[in-house]
Amino acid sequence: xxxxxxxxxxxxxxxxxxxxxxxxxxxxxxxxxxxxxxxxxxxxxxxxxxxxxxxxxxxxxxxxxxxxxxxxxxxxxxxxxxxxxxxxxxxxxxxxxxxxxxxxxxxxxxxxxxxxxxxxxxxxxxxxxxxxxxxxxxxxxxxxxxxxxxxxxxxxxxxxxxxxxxxxxxxxxxxxxxxxxxxxxxxxxxxxxxxxxxxxxx
Amino acid sequence: xxxxxxxxxxxxxxxxxxxxxxxxxxxxxxxxxxxxxxxxxxxxxxxxxxxxxxxxxxxxxxxxxxxxxxxxxxxxxxxxxxxxxxxxxxxxxxxxxxxxxxxxxxxxxxxxxxxxxxxxxxxxxxxxxxxxxxxxxxxxxxxxxxxxxxxxxx
Numbered sequence: 001x002x003x004x005x006x007x008x009x010x011x012x013x014x015x016x017x018x019x020x021x022x023x024x025x026x027x028x029x030x031x032x033x034x035x036x037x038x039x040x041x042x043x044x045x046x047x048x049x050x051x052x053x054x055x056x057x058x059x060x061x062x063x064x065x066x067x068x069x070x071x072x073x074x075x076x077x078x079x080x081x082x083x084x085x086x087x088x089x090x091x092x093x094x095x096x097x098x099x100x101x102x103x104x105x106x107x108x109x110x111x112x113x114x115x116x117x118x119x120x121x122x123x124x125x126x127x128x129x130x131x132x133x134x135x136x137x138x139x140x141x142x143x144x145x146x147x148x149x150x151x152x153x154x155x156x157x158x159x160x161x162x163x164x165x166x167x168x169x170x171x172x173x174x175x176x177x178x179x180x181x182x183x184x185x186x187x188x189x190x191x192x193x194x195x196x197x198x199x200x201x202x
Numbered sequence: 203x204x205x206x207x208x209x210x211x212x213x214x215x216x217x218x219x220x221x222x223x224x225x226x227x228x229x230x231x232x233x234x235x236x237x238x239x240x241x242x243x244x245x246x247x248x249x250x251x252x253x254x255x256x257x258x259x260x261x262x263x264x265x266x267x268x269x270x271x272x273x274x275x276x277x278x279x280x281x282x283x284x285x286x287x288x289x290x291x292x293x294x295x296x297x298x299x300x301x302x303x304x305x306x307x308x309x310x311x312x313x314x315x316x317x318x319x320x321x322x323x324x325x326x327x328x329x330x331x332x333x334x335x336x337x338x339x340x341x342x343x344x345x346x347x348x349x350x351x352x353x354x355x356x
Contacts, residue, residue, distance in 0.1 A: 077244050078277065079284045081236065082304040085345030092346075118241070125239030126346055150282055166283040186284060187305055 043148030045172065045180025050107060050135040050143065053120050057133055059178050062103045066200045067174040068193070071149040071167060073110035074122040074132075079169050079186060080106075081126075087171065088126040089190030090197065101176075102197055104130045109144070109151040110165050111137050147172050147180065175200050223334035227255035228294060230336070234343040235268075235311065235324045236304075245318060246275075247309040247326050247340055248302045253294040261292040263329040268318070269311035272326075276307045291331075304345075318342045 049058035059067065068087060072080035087104050094102065106123060108114035111134055119132025135143075144151065151167035169186035173196055184196060233249035247266075253259055264272045274292055278285050284305070292307055294300050302308050309326065318324065323339040330336075 074239075074242070075244065077275075077286060077310055078246050078304055078308060079286070081238070081345050088346035121241050122239045152283070154285060154287075164286050166280075166285040168282045169284045 043172075043180060043183075044146055045174065046146055047178060048143040048146065050133040050139060051116060052131055052133055053116060057131070059174065062105075063178060064176050065101050065103045066176060066197055067172075067178075068102070068104045068197070069147065069172040069174060070104070070106045070170075071109050071144060071147070071151065072106050072169075073108050073165055073167075074114050074118045075110070075164075076167075077164070079167075083169060083171065083186060083188075084123075084126040084130070086188060086190045087193060088130070090193035091127045091129065093190060093194045094197065098197070098201055099129065101201055102129075105133060106130065107133045107135075107140060107143060109140065109149070109167050111135060111140055148183070173197075173200070224255070224259045224330035224332045225328075225334035225336040227259065228253055228328075228330070228336060230328075230338055233326075233338055233340050235318060235326070235340045237318055237320060237342050237344045238314075240317075243312070243314050245269075245311045245314060246304075247311060247324070248304065249338070249340075251292070251294055251300045251302070251328075253296055253298060253300075256296050258296050259294045260331050261294065261328050262290070262331050264309045264326060265329070266311060266324060266326045268315055268324045268326075270313035270315060271310075273310045273312065274307075275310045277305055320344070 047059050049056055049060075051057060070080075070083060070087070072083070074080075084104075084106070091099055091102065091104070104127065106119070108119060114132075114134060116132070116134055119134060123130035123132040134140075149168050149170065149172075151165050153163050154166045155163055170183040171188065171193070172183050173181045175181050181200065182196070184193065188196075229252045231250050231252070233247065235247045236245050238245045247264075251261070261274065264274060266272050273288050274290070275286055276289050278287065288310075292300055292302070300307065311324075320342045323341060325337055326340055327335050327337040
């Protein structure tokens with residue numbers, strides 16, 4: 001009897017270890033409409049052109065700068081403001097000289113509600129240098145795929161918010177040559193962003 | 203019969219003890235409402251709730267004159283995505299703390315009735331499962347402090 005229990009415990013432990021080792025694998029989407037599942041493949045990143053305040057805006061426009069790229073939306077109630085706040089805190093810890101070599105970009109994952117005017121009112125609140133990009137749903141989906149960002153619309157209970165957008169919350173760190181270096185998880189602190197940025201500015 | 207009377211008496215005295223309002227058993231600290239960008243009509247309130255009682259309690263509702271709709275929400279991390287969902291209650295386990303913080307449990311303020319200002323406190327009323335209430339005056343705090351104050355990892 002005891003052995004059966006021990007066996008069961010061992011099996012559970014083994015299963016947990018497997019889950020921990022493969023946090024990114026998920027073959028069973030919880031909802032039928034899930035089209036974007038995080039894959040094990042390292043995202044390639046790379047060039048993109050979307051729309052900014054003054055028309056076309058792409059990664060090449062920031063060549064020579066360290067770019068921190070984030071996918072979010074302006075009615076994002078909590079996750080985006082937290083991350084953008086941490087990025088702003090990082091900017092404020094950099095010297096003016098360093099700040100000039102860093103660009104924070106947010107691409108909307110809610111192009112239906114986020115037009116350029118909304119993006120332009122939203123991003124500078126966090127830091128005057130932050131820029132927002134919009135595009136057609138297809139254009140945005142393409143860039144998200146390049147970077148391994150995932151998102152889907154979600155009804156939230158009987159909520160008054162209409163819908164929210166579930167989304168991955170990584171910040172993509174791109175070097176001065178436009179190459180994706182790494183992705184930083186949600187809840188990365190301002191100080192941690194500073195370390196990551198300075199590692200590329202050296 | 204005697205026994206029944208005795209039982210009734212015991213129950214009555216017990217219920218007297220239980221009748222202490224849940225709101226009196228809960229202490230709140232580090233409460234604030236997040237300042238929002240211009241034109242934003244939603245914000246969130248965060249706080250730490252400590253249940254000093256020996257029984258479990260819960261927050262079942264929240265209201266505020268600062269927003270047309272107030273909802274209890276949480277975040278889960280699934281399929282690599284942060285998912286926000288409305289929840290019916292916030293559990294306050296006996297003798298322990300429930301932390302409402304960015305990225306986790308929070309009280310959503312939807313359709314703000316006026317822009318939030320750091321000079322004005324925001325009243326938020328929490329309602330507990332016994333109907334008792336606790337009204338708090340929350341300061342409005344910016345999420346983008348200079349330096350890394352308030353963003354230290356614990």
